[in-house]
Amino acid sequence: MSFLQHLLSDLKIQFSVSMFYRSASFSDIFSYTAYRQLSQMFLAILFFHGSEYILALASHGRSNVTLNSLLISKNYLFAMIFSLLEYFIEIALVPGLKELWWVSNLGLGMVIIGEIIRKTAIITAGQAFTHLIRIRHEDHHKLITNGIYGFVRHPGYCGFFIWSVGTQIMLCNPVSTIAFVVVVWRFFAQRIPYEEYFLRQFFGSQYVEYAQRVPSGVPFVS
Ligand SMILES: C[S@@+](CC[C@H](N)C(=O)[O-])C[C@H]1O[C@@H](n2cnc3c(N)ncnc32)[C@H](O)[C@@H]1O
Numbered sequence: 099m100s101f102l103q104h105l106l107s108d109l110k111i112q113f114s115v116s117m118f119y120r121s122a123s124f125s126d127i128f129s130y131t132a133y134r135q136l137s138q139m140f141l142a143i144l145f146f147h148g149s150e151y152i153l154a155l156a157s158h159g160r161s162n163v164t165l166n167s168l169l170i171s172k173n174y175l176f177a178m179i180f181s182l183l184e185y186f187i188e189i190a191l192v193p194g195l196k197e198l199w200w201v202s203n204l205g206l207g208m209v210i211i212g213e214i215i216r217k218t219a220i221i222t223a224g225q226a227f228t229h230l231i232r233i234r235h236e237d238h239h240k241l242i243t244n245g246i247y248g249f250v251r252h253p254g255y256c257g258f259f260i261w262s263v264g265t266q267i268m269l270c271n272p273v274s275t276i277a278f279v280v281v282v283w284r285f286f287a288q289r290i291p292y293e294e295y296f297l298r299q300f301f302g303s304q305y306v307e308y309a310q311r312v313p314s315g316v317p318f319v320s
Pocket residue numbers: 219223226227228229230231232240241242243247251252253254255256293297
């Protein structure tokens with residue numbers, strides 16, 4: 099073997115060895131678990147907000163859509179930052195908690211199902227689905243009772259509830275899971291009666307009959 103071949107093969111071995119040690123120490127700090135769960139979280143958030151915005155553009159047109167349609171409020175940002183802090187603290191102190199893969203995969207399933215329910219609602223309602231609750235009737239606003247609205251009256255909220263709680267179960271975050279259930283449920287428990295007050299004004303007995311026949315889709319909200 100020539101000198102050059104020796105040198106190249108030495109370099110190859112050293113490179114492989116250093117790669118091995120690099121990834122070994124890297125995996126001690128940023129484990130596969132953290133990498134996978136945080137990537138799933140990042141993708142879930144990116145897809146949720148991106149698709150909300152794109153569907154709002156498709157239904158209402160560019161001139162009627164602002165960045166508010168990304169649905170990123172201060173409270174929401176606070177909740178997500180809190181949940182990431184919880185995740186990092188727990189993975190450092192009790193890493194075994196994050197290894198409950200059946201829990202994490204259940205959360206991932208909820209994220210996917212919640213997303214499907216919400217986006218099906220947005221597509222079914224079309225122009226009737228506005229991010230701000232309508233308080234004045236517009237001629238083109240028709241009552242939607244078909245498709246997914248035939249099973250629950252508030253599939254958009256039902257989907258978001260499942261999606262948001264699912265993100266926290268996916269991260270195996272016990273504190274944020276409970277906090278998200280309480281906060282998101284309270285938010286919809288107040289919003290639904292307010293929204294339905296106007297829907298009854300717009301559609302009268304047609305809405306009353308619909309509300310009697312079809313459940314809200316948010317637990318314990320009639
Ligand atoms: C953010 S969207 C949520 C819709 C619904 N609550 C849901 O969860 O799928 C709120 C807008 O949808 C309208 N809306 C809600 N239910 C509706 C229905 N069944 N038919 C037509 N418009 C509806 C309301 O007037 C409001 O402006």
